[in-house]
Amino acid sequence: MTAGTASLSGVITVVVLILAGCIGLLGILIVTSRVLRQWREHRRAALNALTRTWLLELATGDDARVAEARRRVAALDQRQWKALEPTVVSLLAKVKGELRSSLVSLFDERGTTAHARHGLASGGRFRQVRRARAAALLGSLGNQDAWAPLCAALEDRSLAVRIAAARALGQVGVAGAARPLLGKLAGSRRVPSDIVAYALIQLGPGAQGDLVHAVSHAEPLVRAVAVEILGRTGAVSAVQALVTVLRGDRSEEVRIRAARAIGRLGTPAGVAPLLAITDAGEPTALRAAAAAALGDLGAGAATPRLERLLHDPAYHVAHNAASSLLRLGPAGEAGLTRAVTGGEIQAAAHAMEVLAIASVEAARRPRGRTRQATRRSKEMHR
């Protein structure tokens, strides 16, 4: 054996020893992790069993029992309180009024609220879970005093903290949080859109001004989310802003969302712009969205155009037009019946489809409501 091959074998021997050591350590890690987790679960279950009755009384008992249960919970030692805290927090989301106020004050008395505010301000990479938990707790408590630190936490380097802060801002419900929340849809330290969207909805009508402002933001995602929420929250005053987006936004996706939003808002001011978008020169997906939105909007004036759209060569435009006609009530149904008997195969097929499905759906409903569908079905077969 040469010196070279001997040293190669030596190196490989070392590697094998390292591998064997690693495999052994991983085995120990798996076993230790499992033992620790089972021990923690067991301990938590035991503590919860001890305090569950008090918590039940707190949530459902009469005044005297609630007071007694509250006194007992307030007197729990720190270890027991830590085990019980997640259950009390989840209870906060399910109760209202006096009981909720009583539970919130319990957190204040125990110093948990102050501790959370202190925790939210704690720095360092290794305290990110503490900061996130603190933000989540302050949100659950609806602590309005914390809205400014929570806005600051939106800039945290940890995604978990930013998510917790965004949700908390929605729960706290201070409308001034809308702008910082919208800002987290762009830039380097983002928050997932669904979290921001839900928080913005929770902020209520007070956020509409910032949302209208956001529909002209440079980032398409910000515009898309703002448009979506304006449509979902009944922001009737924002129709003109949405129409502007529908007509001229750079992103087709944002325009499609604007069409849907206008449909949901259901104001007459949306009819003409939506009809204009169904013109052949616009992208097909947008035209299809506009055809569907006219049905959502319930615009009887759109019936003639929708009837014409049944003949559109783009499947989704024609199909959505048929569905919209059905939703427009008797005038729309008459249009569909005309299409069935009109002789043009494609339009008749789309009309027959929606009438047939409506008939099946009507048959599932209670008897009184099926007459109309039976009539429709008969007309179709004629």
Place this chain on the structure above:
Amino acid sequence: MNGPPGALAAPAQSVIQVANVAFLLYFLLINTSYLVLIVLATAEFTAHLRSAPFAAREERYANPLTSAVSVIMPAYNEEATIVEAVSAMTALRYPQFEIVVVDDGCTDGTFERLREAYHLVPVPRVIPDDVRVRGRVISVHVPRHSAAPVVVVRKENGGKTDSLNAGLNIARNPLVCMVDADCLLDPDALMAVSSPFAQDPLRVVATGGVIRVANGCKVVAGRVTDVRMPRRLLPGIQVVEYLRAFLLGRTGWSRLASLVIISGAFGLFRRDLVVEAGGLDPATMGEDAELVVRLHRRMRERRRDYRIVFVAEPVSWTEVPAQIRVLARQRRRWHRGLTEVLWLHRRLVGNPAYGRVGLLALPYFVIFELLAPIVELAGIAFLVLGLTAGAVNLGFAWLFLLVAYGYGLMLTMIALTVEEMAFHRYRRWSDLGIALVASLAENFGYRQLTAVWRLQGIWAAIRRRGHDWGVMTRQGFTGGSGNEGRG
């Protein structure tokens, strides 16, 4: 390194020695690449597990950015399980979805079972020709009485890919989820796999869910209610293999923004983009991976900002082969599919115009996935040759095998550790014992056999033999006799 001299000429011995060192280096590299993917996956899980408790899944139900989904279930002779499978799908927690069952010219009672269960009635649906379909659609049916969001399409037989394409045409929602009819989804699976679309609605174009092994698990009403390791070794080995390759490997690739495989058994796509890309390619055996690579290709060529994401939990459960011959067929098919996809998109390999997918993911798949069975078998052959020719000594051979397979064992152990710490699905101590035995046993025969089958898959792709979907013999989730469907 060299053994008894004189068995072969010195130059030949040198060649064998150099080859053995090269094979050893290849093993080290391939295992190190797996290690890197596992480390990336661990970082992803850590970030996910940290933020998950604060993300409030229940709020997604009422979230305006949660898009409606069409679940497409192609079915071929699944009469034994189809009603249970569809019922389980209808019980998924999701605000708005429809289930499109595509009966691909079944010759058994698949449709009859569905008709009885849901009192199906035909409806005159107008079907767009967004994607070309070979098998003609015969009829479309919806439930007469219940409001279950089920649409059943009967079509002439055209294969699984053709069924998926037919389902794409029928699907009415902006997102389409492709699942196998024999898969069992966790109740929140749809919510989780669609979550990236809600988190980043303008950029995410596709997401893949993780596939886990259902063999051995307790299944009630189409739901996995008790997760257990299979008691048989062959499925047990596949459990650890799926953990390492599917759960950790794909999460690692997703972290690198280079995910090129989304399993056909559980993937969610933007319908408009799949249609724009022409649907699934029936000429390719790995149609799921081919679609993902094609999406990457199109998005890159159109310079669009996009993301393809892997979601690690919850999961889709599938029954894996419990018999050698069925496993062999599956692995030949998988590797043939991979070969076809890489050949079809060879222009992307090493091409900087396609970013990380072109420069990292696809070259990796060529070197460490496509060629792996060739190198692995050649490595073993050269080792045996070296030993018999006296070019390498027995000590080196043992060390060689230990490094090649010992490293692999360590990776599997890391995968089990990550599973234990992040997901801990297998809660019994006996499950842990079986997993450890399976991790060890994988290296003795299983890996070598799969290498042979994968090599046969490459050969089948080269010879371009007709596609054979094969028959997957299933034991069924609730006991009873096995049933055969497309695997």
